Amino acid sequence: MMRVLVLGGTTEARLLCHALEARASGFTAILSLAGVTRAPVLPRLEVRIGGFGGAQGMAQWLSHNRIAAVVDATHPFAARISANAVAACAQAGVALVRVERPAWAPGPDDRWDMVPDMAAAARAIGPAPRRVLLTIGRKDLLAFRDLAPCGHVWLVRSVDAPDPALLPVGARTVLARGPFDVTAEEALLRHEGIDLIVTKNSGGAATVAKLAAARALGVAVIMVERPVLPHATVVGDADHAMAWLHSRAIIQEGSTLREV
Ligand SMILES: NC(=O)c1ccc[n+]([C@@H]2O[C@H](COP(=O)([O-])OP(=O)(O)OC[C@H]3O[C@@H](n4cnc5c(N)ncnc54)[C@H](OP(=O)(O)O)[C@@H]3O)[C@@H](O)[C@H]2O)c1
Incomplete structure (x- = not known):
């Protein structure tokens, strides 16, 4: 064999x-x-x-x-x-x-900002206060923690709990493992008043629902390329x-x- x-x-x-x-x-x-x-x-x-x-x-x-x-x-x-x-x-x-x-690709109704890496994603958030859903896993949070304080509100979603030392100030965490569905993702975005999602271009079906929800609600996305x-x-x-x-x-x- x-x-x-x-x-x-x-x-x-x-x-x-x-x-x-x-x-x-x-x-x-x-x-x-x-x-x-x-x-x-x-x-x-x-x-x-x-x-x-x-x-x-x-x-x-x-x-x-x-x-x-x-x-x-x-x-x-x-x-x-x-x-x-x-x-x-x-x-x-x-x-x-x-x-x-x-990889995922944007459609005409998507508001995606494509960036090459996490540092560029952090910079792309800009100085105006945003309500951000960070769905990038646990490893790459440092770039966001080290941003100058701009009044952003952070919700970090990952499978396992992130190291608290890596979290942006005041960040709340939600632990969840896909697959996710569009209705639940829309409900999360609405409930949390999210106006920006930061994510990696992982591709695949398990975590794509957040992008459909963002499209439906006009939420902007910062997409980190592979x-x-x-x-x-x-x-x-x-x-x-x-x-x-x-x-x-x-x-x-x-x-x-x-x-x-
Ligand atoms: N990065 C993500 O966004 C992501 C998301 C979902 C799942 N994962 C999974 O999580 C694992 C770790 O991801 P990562 O981004 O930390 O990887 P990575 O940065 O590419 O790898 C770091 C080190 O972890 C070890 N490693 C990684 N995957 C391994 C495997 N399948 N079996 C044995 N050793 C492995 C290797 O150690 P040595 O050099 O000592 O061999 C590797 O050099 C991967 O297996 C990946 O499939 C990653």
Whole structure:
């Protein structure tokens, strides 16, 4: 059976693991998680948790565990692990595919300000007092905490509680895990009087409802664009990752037969 490593932490990784769990999948798969989410949803597959120790550590781990293929199904903003996967697979001679869900794109009724990174997002809020919904996760709050006080009112939404030391002054937090629906998102925006959402261009269905709600209510959005990742073979979803794995298995089988 071909041994596969799935780098996870996303819906796509969960769906792929579900397909790989099937007895007849033809693969032995291990899911790798960073260990940053307090109560991750775990598959029935073998799971390893925690960093590899950079690209070098991952390359060694791949060789030691006789991994034949890696599926990088991490979040589009998890740039370090994706870059490490490219370097480690090249070093260890292991096939790699990245699952990249399509980015969100604005429609004619959207009021989006596209910015390249979190620092630019913080600057784009401007000096006039705003009621801001920050949905950027827990890691990147510093850029907003360090803004000069302008009377902004902050609501921070994340899966796990953020470090209070990273929060802008007076910020309130709401803990929630998607998927979210448009009616509830509209109700939240109305109830909190939100006039600006700051978000990453994560793409996907689970957290897109806030954008539909913003469109319906005329709420402005600051959209942080995705980091640029090193070149890799890319597929758009878990089904295509599974098809890619099957194609790799055929190639591997062919080369084993040639060796015999
Ligand atoms: N960034 C986001 O917005 C976001 C959103 C939802 C989910 N996630 C998930 O949360 C995890 C961490 O995200 P991040 O932005 O902190 O990543 P990151 O900045 O790219 O990675 C930081 C370090 O965490 C370790 N790591 C990350 N993902 C790993 C995985 N799946 N298995 C083992 N080690 C991993 C690696 O440590 P070593 O160098 O020691 O190997 C990596 O160098 C990712 O797996 C991602 O899929 C991220």
